[in-house]
Amino acid sequence: MQIDSFERLINEFSRLPAVGKKTAQRYAYFLLTMTDDEVKDFADAMVTAKESIHYCKICANFTDKEICDICSRQDKAPIICVVKEPKDVTALEKVREFKGSYHVLHGVINPLEGKGPNDLNIRSLLDRVKNENIEEVIVATNPDVEGEATAIYIANLLKPLGVKVTRIAQGISMGSELEFTDAMTLSKALSSRREM
């Protein structure tokens, strides 16, 4: 079926993460089975979300207000949790244990992708630590090479300010088995062992 508007739709769906030609085609076929109104609603949801959602002025997480709900909390602890992306905030908020606020870097240092410290949202973190009476900064970037490098970089910037800088713990995941845990993780789990 060679229909221009259909090919265009498939191309648009192919932009989505981990969506190949086949899946995009499946989505496009499905869309044609929806009613006109449903498709218009879908399209409108996309444009509306994009137009109404922007970065929080304080933490740079996504919000549809000037300052996000988390930063607006009155009783938040003087702790900032630094993460790579907005979806990391969603993951951490699910735990319902952390009572501080977040700071979204929107990336990590990645020389291969030409991403340096200046491309990240780091400067405003320093300002926040200075102005908000922050007692601790937890660096919660992913435990991979880029995440580790970024964590070290941030820690070096923050320590001179006299704030406590911590890193989320690394070790074997809950419910996993030693037999199937990779060597790197086991090594971290051993070196970070604690007394019982």
Place this chain on the structure above:
Amino acid sequence: MQIDSFERLINEFSRLPAVGKKTAQRYAYFLLTMTDDEVKDFADAMVTAKESIHYCKICANFTDKEICDICSRQDKAPIICVVKEPKDVTALEKVREFKGSYHVLHGVINPLEGKGPNDLNIRSLLDRVKNENIEEVIVATNPDVEGEATAIYIANLLKPLGVKVTRIAQGISMGSELEFTDAMTLSKALSSRREM
């Protein structure tokens, strides 16, 4: 992150086939990283495709014209290949061997889903066989219970019209191994064996 427009977007993405909450969220986050214009283009592609694409007046496949490209072919063979869905036409056209036209049923008989023969695009198939000097109808519905039942139903309707009705062959797939082929397929492959 509890943002209404974001939740709405996730819900819309969840409608897509085989897309769960997690994947929908991933798509929604990705959309926010696109530029305003890119999102508008995406949304416009959806609405435009839905508005411009409809069923071909002859075969009921998707088209943006009154009669689809395949039905408009001048030199097509007097053979109709009956399929369940438009995407089956795409699959068969990739083979580049079939020179006839198609007829899309838009479903198969499925009592569990309350779908009977009257819900399918069958009546116009009978009209086509009568009026287009069709010599053969190949029933290419899927080789599952519903597809088989639909094939038998259609064959019974067509035979009185004096047209040759055939069914696509069933057997072991090219490149597959007998060891891993299911019993039903092996049974079909045996009973449909042919002399060499």
